[in-house]
Amino acid sequence: MSVNNEVMEHENGAGGEKPSIIGIFTSPLVQLERIKQNPKVLVPLLIFMAIGLVSSLLVAFGLNMTDLATPEELAMMPEGFEVFVRMTVVMGGIFTILLVPLISAAVQLLIAKLAAKDVTFKQLFSMNLFVGFISLAGGLLNSVIAFLFGLSLLSTFTSLGTFVEMDHALFPLLNTIEIFTIWGFVILAFGLQKVAGFGKLASWVIVTIFFVIMILLSLTGTGV
Numbered sequence: 001m002s003v004n005n006e007v008m009e010h011e012n013g014a015g016g017e018k019p020s021i022i023g024i025f026t027s028p029l030v031q032l033e034r035i036k037q038n039p040k041v042l043v044p045l046l047i048f049m050a051i052g053l054v055s056s057l058l059v060a061f062g063l064n065m066t067d068l069a070t071p072e073e074l075a076m077m078p079e080g081f082e083v084f085v086r087m088t089v090v091m092g093g094i095f096t097i098l099l100v101p102l103i104s105a106a107v108q109l110l111i112a113k114l115a116a117k118d119v120t121f122k123q124l125f126s127m128n129l130f131v132g133f134i135s136l137a138g139g140l141l142n143s144v145i146a147f148l149f150g151l152s153l154l155s156t157f158t159s160l161g162t163f164v165e166m167d168h169a170l171f172p173l174l175n176t177i178e179i180f181t182i183w184g185f186v187i188l189a190f191g192l193q194k195v196a197g198f199g200k201l202a203s204w205v206i207v208t209i210f211f212v213i214m215i216l217l218s219l220t221g222t223g224v
Contacts, residue, residue: 021047024130025137028187031130032194039126048129049098051136056093058143060086064152097136101128104210111206112196119196127191131184138180176218185211 019034021044063086105124112119142156155161161175185207192203 019126019130021130021133024133024187029190029194032127032187032191035127035130035191036123036195039120039123041122041126041129044126044129044133048101048132048136049094051133051140052094052097053090055136055140055143056090056097058140058147059093060089062143062147062150063089097132101125101132104128108192108196108206112198115198115202117197123195127195128188131188131191134184134187135180138178138183141180172219173215176215181214 016037017034018038018040019031023031102125105121105128108124108128109119109121112124138156138158142158145151145157146155151157152166155166156175156178158180159175159178161171161177164171164174188210189203189207192198192206193200198206
C-alpha cells in the first residue's frame with residue numbers, strides 16, 4: 001500500500017469515508033457502500049434515540065385520551081391514569097424504535113450465516129440504523145402534523161389510510177401502507193445486496209417477508 005493510500009485511510013477512517021445520515025436520503029447507494037466499508041453505530045444510535053424521543057414526546061402529549069376510551073370510562077380511571085398512559089407511550093415508543101433495528105440485524109445475520117455470507121453484526125446493525133432514519137423521519141413528520149393541527153394520532157397522513165375514514169374496515173391495513181416505510185424497505189433491499197452480499201431475488205424475498213410481518217403485527221395491535 002502506498003503512503004498516499006495510508007494517509008487517506010487514516011483521514012477517512014480505517015474502512016473509508018463515514019456514512020452520512022442526510023446521505024441515506026439523497027444518495028442511499030453511496031451510503032450503503034460506505035456502511036459496508038466503515039460501519040458506524042454509536043453516533044447514529046444517539047441521534048436515532050434523540051429523534052425517537054422527540055417523536056414519542058409529540059405522540060404522548062398530542063394524544064387525545066378519547067381516542068383510547070369513552071369519557072365515561074375515563075372518568076372511572078384512577079387519578080394519574082393519563083400521566084401513566086403518556087409516559088408509557090414515551091417509553092414504549094423509544095423501546096420499539098431501538099428494538100426494531102436490533103432485531104432486524106440479528107435476524108439478517110442469522111440468515112446471512114446460513115447462506116455463508118461474509119458480513120458482521122456491526123455492519124447489519126449500522127445499515128438498519130441508517131435505513132431506519134427514513135421511517136423515523138416519516139413518523140416524526142406525522143407526529144408534528146398531528147400535534148400542530150390537533151389531529152388524531154391514530155391516522156398516518158403519509159399512508160393510504162388518509163383516503164378512508166378511521167372506522168372503515170380497511171383503515172388498519174391501509175394505514176400501514178405508508179410512503180416512508182415502503183421507501184425504507186426498498187433501500188433495505190439494496191442494503192442487503194451491497195452490505196450483506198445477497199442476490200437481488202433473495203434480498204427482495206427477505207424484505208417482503210419483513211414487510212408482511214410488520215403489517216401482521218400492526219393489524220394484531222389494532223385488534224383486527
